[in-house]
Amino acid sequence: MKKPVIEFNSYSFKYHSQVDPTLQDLNLTIFEGERVLIVGPSGSGKSTIGHCINGLVPFSYKGDVDGNLKIKGQEAKDLDIFSLSKIVGTVLQDPDGQFIGLTVGEDIAFSLENDCIEQTRMVELVDEVAKMVEMDRFLSASVHHLSGGQKQRVSLAGVMIDQVDVLLFDEPLANLDPATGKYAMELIDRIQKETNKTIVIIEHRLEDVLHIDVDRIIVMDDGKIIADMSPDKLLASNILEEIHIREPLYVKAAKYADCVVTEEMKPSKLQLFAVDKEKLNLWYESADSIIPREKSQSILELNELTFQYHPGHETIQGVSLSIEKGEMVSLIGKNGAGKSTISKLICGFEKLSSGTIHFDGQDITKDTIKERSERIGMVLQNPNHMISKHMIFDEVALGLVIRGVPEQEIQERVENVLKICGLYPFRNWPISALSFGQKKRVTIASVLVLDPEIIILDEPTAGQDLRHYSEIMDFLVELNRNGKTIIIITHDMHLMLEYTPRAIVIDAGKKIADESAITVLTDAEIIRQASLKETSLFELAKRAGIREPKEFIGRFIQYDKEVRKKWQ
C-alpha cells in the first residue's frame, strides 16, 4: 500500500483580501512516489494549492482555512514553515523571488549549508548539479546578471539537491528554451526514479510535461477540482477543450480531423498514439493553406553589432539583420544566447562596442534612449519590472508626463490607448488589483501611448493560459494590422509558428538562421544548435504519411486560428 503524502480533506481557503474562497471543498490525496500534474485556467487556484502544500499559506499569505490538510500524516497547521521546508522543496513561478545567495554557487549550496554537509562534499555536489543544468561555467557569476532562463536553471538545480520528500514545481518551464525544458523534464524523471520522491508540477505547457510519464492529471477550474484521472483518459475526453486548456498539438490535430480519440489509443504519448492515418490525410487534403505576406521595405537595420558586458567576452558578435515595415517576426534561441541583449542594444539601454543601427534609413546609433523610445518600444518579460506607479492611468501617462506633453493631450492619448488595450473600464483602478495578463496589457499600453512604430516584446505570453494567450496575441495582431512592426522574443515554438512567418535564430551571440518559422522548426541542425524542439505536428504528419509534413503544420495553424476566433 502506498503511503499518502499530501491529503486535502474538504479543504477550502479564502485569502483575507478576497470575498470568495479561492479553493473550494478540495478532496485530493497524493501518494508517495506519485507524479501529479495540475492544470487549469489562469486564476483557477493552482498556485494557491502549491502555497498550501509548501506552507506559504498561511505563513506568508493570510486567509481562512476550512477542512484539513495533512502533509506526511501531520496536520499542516501544526507544522512550522521550517519543518515543512524539510519535507517540500519548491521551484517558484518567478525565479527572482527565490534567490538567497549572491552567486550561482552560493545559491545552489544554500540548502546543503542548512543541512550541515561537510565542505568538500558540498563543493562536489554543487558542481555536480550545476553541470546537470549546464550552469557550471557560471558558479561565481552573480545571479542578478543571468538571463531569464539561466535563472530558472539555477532554481531547478537548487531544488534538485534538496533532501526533501516532495518536489513542487510551479511553472518550471516558463522561461526555459524548448530543449532545456525537455531536458528539465528528463531530469525530474530521473531524480524521481532514483529517489522515489513525490512530484507535483503546475504547468501550462501540458505537452512538454507529458514528455515524461505522469500518473495523474488534476484539472482545476474556478477553485474546484473538475477532473482527476490518467493522462490518456483525460486526453480522450473533452474536458481540456471545454475550459480552453491547450491539448498536445498532435491530439488537437487528430480531433480536428474528426478521429475518435480513446484512452486505449494512448494519446498521452505521440510515439504510441494509434491515430487514424486515413482521416488525417483526408483532413489535410481539405484544409486551407496559410496566405503568405507580401514583402515591404525595411524599417530597422542592424549592421555588424558587437557588444560585451565584460571585457574579453563578446556577448554579441557581429549581428546583422533587417526587419520589414509591418512585419511580425520572432527572435528565438537558447537561454543566454543574447536575445534580450540585442533588444537592449536596439533600444539603447546598453551601448554598442561597434556596429550601426538604422531606423527608416536614418542612422540612430548615437540617439539617446528617450529619442529611440519614440520610435521603438520595448515590453519587458516581467511586468512587475516595468511598473512604477500605483494607478493604471498614471502608469500609462508616465512617458508623456516626462516628455512635458500638455495635460489635455495626455488625457486624450491615455484614454485612447486604454480603450485599444481593453483597459478603459479599469482606468481608475490600482494596478495591484489586476491579474498578471492585465498587468502585461498595462505595460504594452504604456509603450503604445508613445506611438512607436516598432514594438519589441520579451515573452509576451509566458505563464498565460490559452485564453489569455489568444487575447494578448490577437491584440498584437490587431496592432500589427494597423501598421505596427512587432518583434517577439519567445521560447514558445507554437507561438512562433502561429503568429510570426519569419524567425531569426540567435546562438552564442551570433545570428545562425533567418528563415520562415516552419523551415526553422523542421531543420534538425538548427533545432539542435539553438536548443529548439521539433513540433509534434511534424512528427504526426510524417507518421501519417502526409505528402508535405511542413504544409500540414501550416494548415493546422490556419485551422486552429479560425476555431479559436469563435471563442471571442
Ligand SMILES: Nc1ncnc2c1ncn2[C@@H]1O[C@H](COP(=O)(O)OP(=O)(O)OP(=O)(O)O)[C@@H](O)[C@H]1O
Ligand atoms: N496573495 C493573494 N491575495 C489575494 N488574492 C490572491 C492572492 N494570490 C492569488 N489570489 C487570487 O486567487 C485566485 C487564484 O490564484 P492562483 O495564483 O492560485 O491561480 P493560478 O491557477 O495559479 O493562476 P496562474 O495560472 O495565472 O498562475 C486569483 O483570483 C487571484 O486573484
Ligand SMILES: Nc1ncnc2c1ncn2[C@@H]1O[C@H](COP(=O)(O)OP(=O)(O)OP(=O)(O)O)[C@@H](O)[C@H]1O
Ligand atoms: N547585466 C549583465 N551583466 C553581465 N552579463 C549579463 C548581463 N545580462 C546578461 N548577461 C549575460 O549575457 C548573455 C546573454 O544574455 P541575454 O539575457 O541576452 O540572453 P537571452 O537570449 O535573452 O536568454 P533567455 O532566453 O534565457 O532570456 C548571458 O550569458 C547572460 O549571462
